[in-house]
Amino acid sequence: MNKPSENKKSGNGKRWSSRSVGSNWQHQIFYCLIRFGGRRAAYLLLYFVVAYYVLFSGLARKRASYYLRRRFPNSRGISRLWHCYRLILELGKALIDRAVVGILGPESLDIFLGEPEKLLKLRDENRGMIMMTAHVGCWQAAMSALGYLNRPVHLLMRREDGDIDRHYFEHAGLECPYQIIDPTGYLGGTLEIVAALKKGEIVSVMGDRLLGSEKSTTAVDLLGGQVELPFSAYKIASVTGAPIVVLFNFKDGSASYHLQVVKIIRVPELRGRSADTFNPYAAEFSASLDRFCQEHPYQFFNFFDMWLKQQTENKDT
């Protein structure tokens, strides 16, 4: 789930990686279960696997704790452990659902998009669209619901070396339906993004992790603490006139996801490139993400310390 990603330093100073904790053969067991037993069979195994990780992997608990201690500041002990179990379980389900779409076909998952006409109107402005999402729900499956817009979709993402997680289209042996823009490529892929938007196409970015150069971040509030969020997308929106569509999704049934246009951010033409200039727009996004986390506490999957400035507080895991 944790892709695309930038390597970041976690609270203890070690490099954080978004690569899966499971090995290839462990993934294969889940894929076999999906193939021969369906989603429920894979879920059944997942309950035990997650329980094992939560009970015996300090690393899993630690990674989950960065978010959980912000979302559930008063929980301790067994209560915290339960939240950890729920969070990692939902991540596991999202990963299984992604594989299910690829292995059993897109009809095996219902994706409901609220107010689809809103996106059609934005598309018809012909300024392109920046779909800004976050590491919530099953974003890759959700993106597959945007085909009705009939526009090429570009994903700003990078797969880490050695990552064994498969995308849903890889399970199905299909060509990638998206055009991938590598954020570590020439000039952070910004020229490709601008070119796509100029053609009225869709560019999907993650608003909750870094894109482009590291200095392009601005501090905003999230769940009672300050986090650094990237502001490059707001700058690009300002330059191109493309609207930013904040799009979140969450699991709302055993085989269904709800895709929601949470907010449309319009960034006027602004001179300069200081963090302060774009901070209000990043704050709009973080406020939306904050509300999402309040409403869907187990659907946010960022397992690193976003709250680096507060790392001396609440050291409990």
Place this chain on the structure above:
Amino acid sequence: MDIKTKLKQVLIEELNLEDITIEEIGDDEALFGEGLGLDSLDAVELVVVVQKHFGVEIKDMEEGRPALQSINSLAAFIEEKQK
């Protein structure tokens, strides 16, 4: 004013390059990274600035990458497109 000088002036004004004068920007100096020190966000601005001031569109990476190396390469690209 020739294209190179105008480019430098536009860069300084539009990208808010404080404390840099036209004379201090070398024609062959790299625009990004080492050299003038522009970054990916400046590139976004630059694409728009070139279109706004010179009426030339940098359509994609194939065009942009060689053009955005230096003042010399960008000026040559603009001249070529304006023909």
